[in-house]
Amino acid sequence: MQTLALLAIGFSLGTAVLLMLGNLLQPQTPQCPLAKAAGFLLLIGLAGIQILHLGVLTGQADGFHTVLYTAILYGIAPSFYFYSRQLVQAESVDPQHNLYHGIPLLVGVLLPQSLGVPGAFLVGSTYVAWLARVVYGLRGQRQRFRLELLALATLFAIALAVLVLGFIWPLLDERAFIISYSLLIGLALFATTLTLLRFPSITADVSEALQAAYAESTLKNIDKQAVLAQLAVLMAxxxxxxxxxxxxxxxxxxxxxxxxxxxxxxxxxFQQGFSRYIRQLRVEEAKRLLLAEPQASVLAIGLSVGFNTQSNFYAAFRECVGMAPGQYRKNAA
Known part of the structure; x- marks a missing residue:
């Protein structure tokens, strides 16, 4: 098990670096500064925990019995919350309310580790409850988000397993706790990476669905038919x-x-979010061009209809058509 834990630690560190680089290289992704900073802090925190685990498992340093370890534990859950909050809350939050999330950290580092570590997981349980609310909020959208919901539910299950591990920590051998926690962090990052590769637009899709689910109607005084007609002109x-x-x-x-x-x-x-609506229009145009312009490359067609990368084009095409664009062109020939 220790070997698996070491592999999970190595994977976690590499993945954290790649995710941070990916976030930096995608400036077009709309994020508020607080959410962006929280995302980096979350990845740094997870990587920091894994580095401290590595020191213990290799016998190089005992980072487990340190204030730093406890502080990072208390920082991970709020970082996740601030990063993810943009998914469900379109309205801004009073900055003073954000400060309340730092209180457990200030208290936790003053506690002995026997109380501080379980306390961190207890605090984390409130954020897991919030995540449960997020997943539950998409229940009415399950026809549109079957696989995405499965991915979110998987992350929720991992978070729940981490909580259980934290609560039973006093009953476990210290090394067993570190190995188990290292494996769960690695599994969480693996699931996150797999989800982002399979659903590159999951953040935008889920955000739109959740905001639509929780928001009150804003269309009471809008001539919907006139707007829909104008929208049709802009698109068609x-x-x-x-x-x-x-x-x-x-x-x-x-x-x-x-x-x-x-x-x-x-x-x-249209029973779908904005991002998926645009993707479908782009894919429909790509389908037409794939047959109308057989000499054009698949990538050139993808870029011409609005996709910014080949991977995004292929992912969207598979989502809408069920096959790769090259296969679609071949089958239709």
Missing amino acids: QDKLYKLETLNLGLLAEQLGLSPHQLSELINTE
Whole structure:
């Protein structure tokens, strides 16, 4: 088991670095500064815990019995919360309320480790409850998000397992706890990486679905039919979806709506979020071009309809059509 734990630690450190680099190299991803900072702190915290585990398992250093270990434990759950909160809350939160999340950290580092470590997991349980609410909020969207929901449920199950491990820590051998925790962190990062590779747009999709599920209607005084007609012109005639930088705010401005109004309109009228709506339009145009322009490369067609990378194009095409674009062209020939 120790060998597996060491492999999990190595994988965790490499994955944390890659995820941070990926976040830096995708500046077009809309994130508030707090969420972006929290994402980096979360990855740094998980990597830091694994480095301390590595020192114990290799006998090089006892980082487990340190204030640093306890402090990182108390910082992981709030970091996850601040990073993920943008998924479900469109409205800004009073900055003073954010400070409350630091209170457990200030108290926890003053406690003896026998109380501090279980206390950190107890605090973490409140954030797991919040994550459960997030997953539960998508129950009405399960027809649209079957696989995505499975991925989120898997992450929730791992978080639950970590909580159980934390609560039974006093009953475990110290080394067994470290090995188990290292494996769970590695598993969580593996599941996260797999989810992001399989669903590159999962953040945007889930965010739109959740905000639509929790928000009150913003379309009471809107002429929906007129807006839908204008939207049809922008997409069918102007082919605005081909614009690589197209986002919810830009399209909403074109229609004279707020982003929340447009998000609700698309969700209620098309039973899908904005991101998936645009992806489907791009894929439909790509399907047409794949047959109409047999000499054009698959990548060139993907870029011409608005996708910014080959991987995003292939993932969206498989999502909508069930096969790769090259296979679609071959089958239709």
